[in-house]
Amino acid sequence: MTNNNLKYPPRVLVTKIGLDGHDRGSRIVAAYLRDAGMEVIYTPPWQEINAVVNLALQEDIDVIGLSSLATDHLIAPDLMIALRDAGLDHIKVIVGGIVPANEHGMLEDAGISKIFEPGALREDIVESVATLAANARSSRRDFEEASL
Numbered sequence: 001m002t003n004n005n006l007k008y009p010p011r012v013l014v015t016k017i018g019l020d021g022h023d024r025g026s027r028i029v030a031a032y033l034r035d036a037g038m039e040v041i042y043t044p045p046w047q048e049i050n051a052v053v054n055l056a057l058q059e060d061i062d063v064i065g066l067s068s069l070a071t072d073h074l075i076a077p078d079l080m081i082a083l084r085d086a087g088l089d090h091i092k093v094i095v096g097g098i099v100p101a102n103e104h105g106m107l108e109d110a111g112i113s114k115i116f117e118p119g120a121l122r123e124d125i126v127e128s129v130a131t132l133a134a135n136a137r138s139s140r141r142d143f144e145e146a147s148l
Helices: 024-035 049-058 072-085 101-110 122-147
Strands: 011-015 039-042 063-068 092-097 114-116
Touching (some): 011 024, 024 039, 049 072, 072 092
Parallel strands (some): 011 039
16 A cells, blocks of 8 residues: 655654664564555664654654654653754654553644554554655645745
């Protein structure tokens, strides 16, 4: 399943911030996105927020996918602040993995675009990421045109 309506393939960074080293789920999702024709940059676990922000800037990322098994999603609001501070607030951020329902609102309030629970369907992940990437590119293009 690919989204051929995009002029450029979505550029997605799949990463894990914090101390959680469980990366099986993030590797599977990265493969789903690659198989759908997206350009995926995958990092090993234990990334620092500044490293993720710098990589997103260098790689012209549309969507960042964060994987969380052991509460690393609680660091996501700090990532959102760092992205805004770097002028990268057009980048959409999703979180996948174990996220207690009572913490969804906190992530949404911080600007997380989508939360995927275990068992999310491949088609839903791919379609959501493609849509978010198109929105990110559109937001960026609108900002760049307004800056001219």
